[in-house]
Amino acid sequence: MIRFEGVHKWFGKLHVLNNINLHVRAGEVVVVCGPSGSGKSTLIRTINDLEPINEGKLIVDGMDLSEKKTDINKLRAEIGFVFQQFNLYPHLSVLKNITLAPMKIRNKTRKEAEEKALALLERVGLSEKRDAYPTQLSGGQQQRVAIARGLAMDPKIMLFDEPTSALDPEMIGEVLQVMKDLALSGMTMIVVSHEMGFAREVSHRIIFMDFGTILEEAPPEEFFKNPKHDRAKQFLKQILSPMH
Amino acid sequence: MIGGLDFSVVSDNLSYFFIGRYPKGPLGGVGLTLYLAVVSLALSFIGGLVLGLMSVSRNRLLRFGSSTVIQTIRGMPLLMVIFWMFFLLPAMLGSGMTASWTIIVALTLFTSAYMSEIVRAGIVGIPKGQTEAAISTGLSHGQAMFYIILPQALRNMIPSFVNQFVSMIKDTSLAFIVGVTELTQIATQINNRTMLYPTEIFIFIAVIYFVICFAFTELSRWLERRLAYRKAI
Ligand SMILES: Nc1ncnc2c1ncn2[C@@H]1O[C@H](COP(=O)(O)OP(=O)(O)O)[C@@H](O)[C@H]1O
Ligand SMILES: [Mg+2]
Numbered sequence: 001m002i003r004f005e006g007v008h009k010w011f012g013k014l015h016v017l018n019n020i021n022l023h024v025r026a027g028e029v030v031v032v033c034g035p036s037g038s039g040k041s042t043l044i045r046t047i048n049d050l051e052p053i054n055e056g057k058l059i060v061d062g063m064d065l066s067e068k069k070t071d072i073n074k075l076r077a078e079i080g081f082v083f084q085q086f087n088l089y090p091h092l093s094v095l096k097n098i099t100l101a102p103m104k105i106r107n108k109t110r111k112e113a114e115e116k117a118l119a120l121l122e123r124v125g126l127s128e129k130r131d132a133y134p135t136q137l138s139g140g141q142q143q144r145v146a147i148a149r150g151l152a153m154d155p156k157i158m159l160f161d162e163p164t165s166a167l168d169p170e171m172i173g174e175v176l177q178v179m180k181d182l183a184l185s186g187m188t189m190i191v192v193s194h195e196m197g198f199a200r201e202v203s204h205r206i207i208f209m210d211f212g213t214i215l216e217e218a219p220p221e222e223f224f225k226n227p228k229h230d231r232a233k234q235f236l237k238q239i240l241s242p243m244h
Numbered sequence: 245m246i247g248g249l250d251f252s253v254v255s256d257n258l259s260y261f262f263i264g265r266y267p268k269g270p271l272g273g274v275g276l277t278l279y280l281a282v283v284s285l286a287l288s289f290i291g292g293l294v295l296g297l298m299s300v301s302r303n304r305l306l307r308f309g310s311s312t313v314i315q316t317i318r319g320m321p322l323l324m325v326i327f328w329m330f331f332l333l334p335a336m337l338g339s340g341m342t343a344s345w346t347i348i349v350a351l352t353l354f355t356s357a358y359m360s361e362i363v364r365a366g367i368v369g370i371p372k373g374q375t376e377a378a379i380s381t382g383l384s385h386g387q388a389m390f391y392i393i394l395p396q397a398l399r400n401m402i403p404s405f406v407n408q409f410v411s412m413i414k415d416t417s418l419a420f421i422v423g424v425t426e427l428t429q430i431a432t433q434i435n436n437r438t439m440l441y442p443t444e445i446f447i448f449i450a451v452i453y454f455v456i457c458f459a460f461t462e463l464s465r466w467l468e469r470r471l472a473y474r475k476a477i
Binding site: 048050073075076077078079080081083085087088090091100101104105146149150153224 | 318371374376377378380381382383384387391392396398399424
């Protein structure tokens with residue numbers, strides 16, 4: 001479904017992605033973790049070309065992102081992206097946030113799009129908020145709407161960039177629950193997150209990034225029980241310590 | 245008589261102040277001032293939007309074109325733009341150009357340049373995450389601009405727009421130098437005719453300009469409130 005082959009990316013002199021090789025199969029749930037600044041966001045942002053790659057090959061859903069003639073908008077329509085800061089459209093109601101893209105891109109009628117949106121709102125537990133505006137919602141509610149907005153396009157892949165990092169602790173659970181349900185429904189997901197409980201429960205694979213490289217790649221049991229690299233051990237100790 | 249002033253010169257010429265020789269002759273006075281302002285306002289809104297969008301375009305040529313126009317106009321006094329148009333437009337377009345339209349073109353050009361800066365700042369001021377969210381759902385950059393960025397940016401721009409429009413209403417008074425019979429020209433005419441009441445006449449038109457500008461400002465406040473995002477309860 002997603003294949004990185006020797007991918008490099010630079011921000012000026014900064015080598016943010018250094019020889020990334022990664023293959024994510026359909027239906028797989030992959031959690032990406034690692035220290036701040038290690039390139040996790042950049043990695044998942046290359047998948048829908050929010051950050052273009054500089055070198056190597058990146059194939060997503062059969063489309064080659066290094067090819068000029070690839071229709072990027074078409075590719076993006078197949079990939080849902082959930083941001084740390086939610087990024088809901090503040091001037092549109094919850095319902096319109098969700099129906100905009102299906103109506104403009106999939107040419108759905110308002111009725112079809114709204115029916116689908118309402119079903120998704122039900123799924124994320126926010127049916128009663130259909131006419132609310134984003135500023136009237138809590139962070140956890142906004143993030144669940146953002147997930148519904150991504151799902152409205154019937155994506156083949158869902159990408160999450162630290163979806164719970166901007167949330168108050170008491171709201172993290174409700175968002176993770178929606179993501180767990182989604183994972184169990186068979187969605188292909190890549191999740192940048194330090195929520196190790198989520199990783200342990202539903203992910204198939206954990207990827208540990210450091211300085212722009214994939215340092216470690218293992219099923220969760222293995223990753224938690226005996227991480228191979230010192231950096232990963234250090235990181236796990238920090239993240240799992242009672243201080244967190 | 246108010247405080248030794250005699251406003252009968254105003255009341256005697258009231259209809260001339262407000263509509264000129266209309267309906268027997270052309271519209272003038274306050275009516276023409278408003279006409280010039282509203283038409284130029286509508287046109288410079290479009291002009292400002294076009295120049296502003298060009299200036300944030302991903303196409304270098306468009307960016308260069310808009311910045312050339314904007315910098316050139318911003319380097320000129322409005323009075324000079326009016327003179328240029330007064331002599332240039334008839335030469336270019338023949339004599340079909342009325343003095344009023346000359347003023348409209350000059351005001352539109354001048355105000356568009358300033359409006360485009362407001363538009364540009366408004367667009368740039370919307371967080372990058374909004375565009376990213378929009379294009380991530382598959383919308384093109386143009387669609388993201390049209391459905392997501394501009395609607396938010398335009399709301400934020402309302403106060404600056406109104407500022408610009410209020411200065412434009414006052415700038416229409418410059419039309420009197422090319423013989424357009426808007427409010428200031430009419431006041432000058434009446435003053436030249438009667439010779440006795442300049443204070444009364446110019447107090448009166450000052451009040452009129454003030455009332456128009458005040459009304460526009462209030463209108464914008466009302467509009468701002470109506471369009472404010474629904475705030476948390
Ligand atoms: N647009 C950008 N321009 C320049 N440097 C950037 C940009 N985005 C990220 N970086 C830098 O690239 C590195 C990796 O960033 P990022 O992928 O956001 O890391 P992470 O998500 O793991 O914290 C960081 O050092 C960051 O400062
Ligand atoms: Mg990040």
